Amino acid sequence: MDNTDPPSPTPDKSAPTMRSAPTIRDVARMAGVSIGTVSKALNAGGRLRQETRDNVVRVAREIGYRPNDLAQSLHRAKSRTIGIISNDSFGRFTFPIVEALEERLAEEGIAVFMCNATDDPARERQHLDQLLGKRVDGLVVTARRADKRVPVGPHAHGLPVIYVFSQADDPQSLSLLPDDEGGAVLAVEHLAAIGRKLVAHITGPEHFEAVRLRKAGYIAGLKAAGLSATDGFYLPGVWSEAWGREAIGRLFDGRKKTPDALFCGNDQIARGAADALRERGLSVPNDVAIVGFDNWEVMALAARPPLTSVDMNLRALGREAGERLLDMIGGKRVRGVWRRPCSLVVRQSTVAEA
Amino acid sequence: MDNTDPPSPTPDKSAPTMRSAPTIRDVARMAGVSIGTVSKALNAGGRLRQETRDNVVRVAREIGYRPNDLAQSLHRAKSRTIGIISNDSFGRFTFPIVEALEERLAEEGIAVFMCNATDDPARERQHLDQLLGKRVDGLVVTARRADKRVPVGPHAHGLPVIYVFSQADDPQSLSLLPDDEGGAVLAVEHLAAIGRKLVAHITGPEHFEAVRLRKAGYIAGLKAAGLSATDGFYLPGVWSEAWGREAIGRLFDGRKKTPDALFCGNDQIARGAADALRERGLSVPNDVAIVGFDNWEVMALAARPPLTSVDMNLRALGREAGERLLDMIGGKRVRGVWRRPCSLVVRQSTVAEA
Numbered sequence: 001m002d003n004t005d006p007p008s009p010t011p012d013k014s015a016p017t018m019r020s021a022p023t024i025r026d027v028a029r030m031a032g033v034s035i036g037t038v039s040k041a042l043n044a045g046g047r048l049r050q051e052t053r054d055n056v057v058r059v060a061r062e063i064g065y066r067p068n069d070l071a072q073s074l075h076r077a078k079s080r081t082i083g084i085i086s087n088d089s090f091g092r093f094t095f096p097i098v099e100a101l102e103e104r105l106a107e108e109g110i111a112v113f114m115c116n117a118t119d120d121p122a123r124e125r126q127h128l129d130q131l132l133g134k135r136v137d138g139l140v141v142t143a144r145r146a147d148k149r150v151p152v153g154p155h156a157h158g159l160p161v162i163y164v165f166s167q168a169d170d171p172q173s174l175s176l177l178p179d180d181e182g183g184a185v186l187a188v189e190h191l192a193a194i195g196r197k198l199v200a201h202i203t204g205p206e207h208f209e210a211v212r213l214r215k216a217g218y219i220a221g222l223k224a225a226g227l228s229a230t231d232g233f234y235l236p237g238v239w240s241e242a243w244g245r246e247a248i249g250r251l252f253d254g255r256k257k258t259p260d261a262l263f264c265g266n267d268q269i270a271r272g273a274a275d276a277l278r279e280r281g282l283s284v285p286n287d288v289a290i291v292g293f294d295n296w297e298v299m300a301l302a303a304r305p306p307l308t309s310v311d312m313n314l315r316a317l318g319r320e321a322g323e324r325l326l327d328m329i330g331g332k333r334v335r336g337v338w339r340r341p342c343s344l345v346v347r348q349s350t351v352a353e354a
Numbered sequence: 355m356d357n358t359d360p361p362s363p364t365p366d367k368s369a370p371t372m373r374s375a376p377t378i379r380d381v382a383r384m385a386g387v388s389i390g391t392v393s394k395a396l397n398a399g400g401r402l403r404q405e406t407r408d409n410v411v412r413v414a415r416e417i418g419y420r421p422n423d424l425a426q427s428l429h430r431a432k433s434r435t436i437g438i439i440s441n442d443s444f445g446r447f448t449f450p451i452v453e454a455l456e457e458r459l460a461e462e463g464i465a466v467f468m469c470n471a472t473d474d475p476a477r478e479r480q481h482l483d484q485l486l487g488k489r490v491d492g493l494v495v496t497a498r499r500a501d502k503r504v505p506v507g508p509h510a511h512g513l514p515v516i517y518v519f520s521q522a523d524d525p526q527s528l529s530l531l532p533d534d535e536g537g538a539v540l541a542v543e544h545l546a547a548i549g550r551k552l553v554a555h556i557t558g559p560e561h562f563e564a565v566r567l568r569k570a571g572y573i574a575g576l577k578a579a580g581l582s583a584t585d586g587f588y589l590p591g592v593w594s595e596a597w598g599r600e601a602i603g604r605l606f607d608g609r610k611k612t613p614d615a616l617f618c619g620n621d622q623i624a625r626g627a628a629d630a631l632r633e634r635g636l637s638v639p640n641d642v643a644i645v646g647f648d649n650w651e652v653m654a655l656a657a658r659p660p661l662t663s664v665d666m667n668l669r670a671l672g673r674e675a676g677e678r679l680l681d682m683i684g685g686k687r688v689r690g691v692w693r694r695p696c697s698l699v700v701r702q703s704t705v706a707e708a
Binding site for chain 1: 435437438445446449452453456457460463465466467468469470477480481484485488594595596622626652656
């Protein structure tokens with residue numbers, strides 16, 4: 001958003017002495033337009049001739065107008081609506097995020113349009129046009145996986161945009177992501193703390209950024225705990241229980257050195273691994289402790305034993321996306337890629353019940 | 355929006371000859387108000403004095419005005435938005451419904467507000483107020499379970515309301531539900547068709563209407579197939595894998611007559627049962643065939659073997675909700691409780707791979 005850029009350092013251009021911070025009134029007066037027009041021009045929401053918009057933006061810059069009061073977000077939220085474009089079919093990663101986001105914005109009387117683009121750029125574009133037509137005050141983009149994507153496009157120019165559980169190469173926007181690497185460190189730290197020495201990592205496909213980051217955390221966690229990586233103990237594969245079971249074969253069949261702990265890239269892999277270990281007569285956690293990832297309760301709680309798992313705190317991520325979107329609507333400059341901490345939920349797959 | 359009202363047409367005020375079906379113009383003329391006001395009064399979306407609304411409704415009734423042209427729905431969709439109030443936290447039953455509904459309405463350029471009420475009547479009321487403030491053209495209410503609920507209230511008076519995977523004692527609204535009983539009949543028919551004679555039913559808690567309906571279908575299916583119900587073969591419990599495992603103990607421990615087939619109330623129960631049978635050395639499907647319910651793929655496909663399951667066709671239900679809401683917005687009278695057929699997805703838990 002042009003208007004949220006820090007003041008261009010050319011104030012006091014000709015004369016009018018302004019002691020206090022310039023207001024929207026000052027911009028309107030100096031640009032010779034109404035306050036409403038200034039608001040429209042700076043919010044990029046309304047229909048204005050391009051030259052009018054450019055003139056207002058120029059004047060606002062010149063006098064250093066910066067609507068940085070958070071309370072203003074609600075004045076500036078003209079339509080009191082925002083749009084969410086999801087590429088997860090409102091799926092299991094998206095819904096805690098959307099739920100918490102909707103909850104936060106409802107507190108401010110802002111309603112949420114849900115659009116499902118199902119990874120189809122044409123549908124996404126169509127949704128975007130529709131949302132812009134509704135004059136939404138901001139946009140949240142979310143996805144099935146946190147990998148980089150193309151920005152929602154020049155179409156959304158000037159509108160506050162937040163990517164959550166998704167990220168874009170867009171210097172004007174904010175991406176909010178879980179700290180996958182930190183989450184993996186938590187898992188390995190916990191396994192080390194309960195005395196395990198030989199930690200294997202069974203995970204998903206390496207073309208997922210999350211897989212690469214969790215591997216980095218696994219390596220860093222081992223190092224921090226004074227443990228070393230073992231050849232053959234890192235097994236990338238797919239996100240399924242069947243792969244978890246298969247990987248146990250690879251780790252235990254005819255091998256001299258077998259792990260006493262597993263850090264799994266998701267809970268499905270972890271559950272498959274737990275089943276395969278039990279079927280080999282090995283005890284979880286006594287013989288092999290297991291930590292999963294996602295803390296997907298339907299999976300983690302149904303596993304035998306229930307899984308210790310890394311939680312990405314998706315609800316907190318959704319709520320923060322709501323907060324930051326309010327900031328952006330209020331004119332704050334909020335940009336970059338922010339990673340938020342995961343936490344560890346300990347269950348019987350690492351610590352046997354007393 | 356007042357400014358979008360067409361000019362009030364007040365010609366031919368006295369001449370009452372009406373040969374063709376009365377139109378909105380006729381209602382406006384005879385009620386002495388604008389077409390916009392008639393539209394508002396009949397859609398209940400706008401803010402009007404109660405006496406104005408009552409007068410319009412009375413006139414419309416008297417002259418037999420019934421806006422039954424489907425194409426009109428789009429003219430009458432003033433805000434081109436509808437609201438969804440979910441009590442499933444956008445969960446796994448809700449999201450295929452919402453996804454398909456959103457997809458259908460997006461085709462007509464109608465956007466969807468998502469509101470999560472999490473079974474809290476106060477939050478639901480708040481959301482409802484907000485949606486009415488946004489002048490939504492219609493309302494969809496959905497839930498985690500299909501049981502009867504109180505109507506969304508006098509507040510939504512006159513607004514088209516559809517309950518989907520949810521139902522209300524509201525003679526003005528439509529409830530769209532899966533045919534649970536018919537789904538259970540499909541399951542039992544299939545088990546009978548593959549030659550099973552002794553079908554047990556392990557299911558969820560009886561305070562769910564779905565449990566009672568599926569039981570009725572189980573009994574009806576047995577009867578239709580010439581099979582009889584066996585004492586102790588109906589086991590209501592909870593919706594979990596652990597209950598599925600426990601129920602296998604009850605059916606097989608020290609019992610002379612054991613089932614050769616299971617119809618399970620959901621896929622989690624079915625999965626638990628399959629695990630417990632395998633651990634007893636019994637083969638699925640050779641010794642015991644299993645049919646689940648929900649066709650929740652993450653569960654049904656990960657089970658060993660993958661589960662045959664009854665699919666409630668929730669996407670079709672969502673799409674139909676979209677269609678019927680368009681009908682209602684267009685003025686069609688669409689009411690009642692409609693149950694839509696389930697289908698059966700056959701996998702290896704009933705038919706071994708060739």
